[in-house]
Amino acid sequence: MGLIQEIPVYLGTRSYEIVIGSEHLSSLGSRIRSLDIGTDAVLLSNRTVFRAHGKPVTASLKKAGFAVHPLTVPDSERSKSLAVLGKLLTELARLQKPGRCLFLVLLGGGVIGDLGGVAAGLYRRGIPCVQLPTTLLAQVDSSIGGKTAVDLPQGKNLVGLFYQPRLVFEEISFLRTLPDRQVRSGMAEIIKCGVIRDSVLFDRLEQETIVSLRADEKAMAWVIARAAAVKAKTIEQDEHEKKGIRTILNFGHTVGHAVEAAGGYTGFAHGEAVALGMRVASEIARRMKVISKQDADRINSLINRFGLPAHIRGVQWDRVWNAMAHDKKWVRSRNRWVLPTGIGRCTVREGIPEPVIRAAIRTYWEE
Ligand SMILES: NC(=O)c1ccc[n+]([C@@H]2O[C@H](COP(=O)([O-])OP(=O)(O)OC[C@H]3O[C@@H](n4cnc5c(N)ncnc54)[C@H](O)[C@@H]3O)[C@@H](O)[C@H]2O)c1
Ligand SMILES: [Zn+2]
Structure with missing residues (x-):
């Protein structure tokens, strides 16, 4: 044991x-x-x-x-x-x-x-x-x-x-x-926890891979515990998602949910879609100058390290865009984004200009 x-x-x-x-x-x-x-x-x-x-x-x-x-x-x-x-x-x-x-x-x-x-x-x-x-x-x-x-x-x-x-x-x-694909998909949520609230977890993930974690259950348990603690702390502060704190767990999910829905839930696994969503949100953050290019690059590199997708493909632009506009988390039709401000820190922003959102999605869009 x-x-x-x-x-x-x-x-x-x-x-x-x-x-x-x-x-x-x-x-x-x-x-x-x-x-x-x-x-x-x-x-x-x-x-x-x-x-x-x-x-x-x-x-x-x-x-x-x-x-x-x-x-x-x-x-x-x-x-x-x-x-x-x-x-x-x-x-x-x-x-x-x-x-x-x-x-x-x-x-x-x-x-x-x-x-x-x-x-x-x-x-x-x-x-x-x-x-x-x-x-x-x-x-x-x-x-x-x-x-x-x-x-x-x-x-x-x-x-x-x-x-x-x-x-x-x-x-x-x-x-x-x-299966490995399921493990990678779950890793996306762990990376999310590192980005939004736990720089120590993020640093550690930069030293690990899917292979190293699968081979060492103690390391895997440590990583899982850190991510679980981020989730636990966040829900303790906002159990019923009334104070806008639990919202940070939605980092990567605005585009993530839209990509999943646009693909009829058959193309990307949930974590794969969230990984794409984290890339887009980090790009928005960079364009809005709330995060340094260096930190945005670190987030992208970590997502690469765990073999998560780098391109939105196999879905139609209009479907993704419409799914996003219907996101039940958007407030009174103002778009709302969880944006990283560094490693282990994030902010919630509303009303991001549409051209910025489009450009950020295009960065990862494969025709
Ligand atoms: N309640 C929440 O806060 C919350 C958060 C995120 C996602 N979800 C929901 O979770 C669901 C997705 O969960 P999931 O990704 O775990 O999918 P899942 O429950 O469908 O499991 C994925 C696949 O792995 C198989 N499986 C499970 N454990 C296994 C194991 N140990 N070994 C081999 N195969 C195993 C399952 O049979 C299934 O085929 C979605 O419905 C989503 O909406 C809920
Ligand atoms: Zn999720």
Whole structure:
């Protein structure tokens, strides 16, 4: 068992821990037991992940005295639908028996975490849930902070709620089975955290590569913990995204979301799109003279170092532009950008002149 790191998330009565380590699954059951959140664990996953990692999770829960009810949903973003959510809620009601107190354990990437989070928040007006993220993206981002949602045909993440987990338990060895492309995609969110709030993390990433991190789980755990801490600190200051602080986590996402949407969510992986978005936002920052050329270049070089894309391709300009204009985070149709002001620092700016935005996108546009 490797070094275990614990990051507290202080949210008053909704506080919880993010526990990060390698080969520490045996302690999962007893940790949950100490939280006193129920008798029966409903273990939600998909078949891919359950086959790879379900066994030791189930064993740890059983050893701690919990009954375990495994449930799987199809391995696809399409599981974030009202139809699958309805089935899941019905299944929870079916499992409800006298003397049973249910809680959810969400074993998977962001899809499972988001779907299961909504179900936990809605069923009986809320039952406890534990996030057991298995993708890098989920470990540094989606499992932390309590944003949960499912999709509608009209758009992604349109139906959801803020609902905090009772524990985020991160097992680094889950990542051994994760394809490289998924790891790179998650790295984009880690780079984001370094840029917006943690220059020490950024400096360290400049010394690492995907290969070095995959080969050294201690190094990977350190990097994940730093990024998770950035997310935790940010949401502590603005849990419900009301004060404009949580907005900084959106660095790279203005263009990122637009590129993803324009490609019908089939071209770029989320982190790949965010990487392009970070390049464009850094270019805007440089043109607006809020960051030095040298720091903007460092951000770009780090994105290159982790093998993330350098060109927006395979999408139509008008689609990207329209998707951006419809971004639900833009305030009263004024464009809004998270711009880096240095390494580990950023600012939120509204009303950037359109020619500056167009020129910055063109810098990375491949015809
Ligand atoms: N709630 C939030 O704050 C938040 C933040 C960011 C993203 N999201 C959401 O997260 C989702 C994307 O999450 P994701 O990138 O984790 O995708 P995902 O959940 O679809 O997982 C990606 C793929 O990896 C597989 N997989 C997962 N863990 C694995 C492992 N250890 N080994 C091998 N394969 C594994 C999955 O089965 C899936 O095929 C999107 O729906 C997005 O909207 C939510
Ligand atoms: Zn993201």
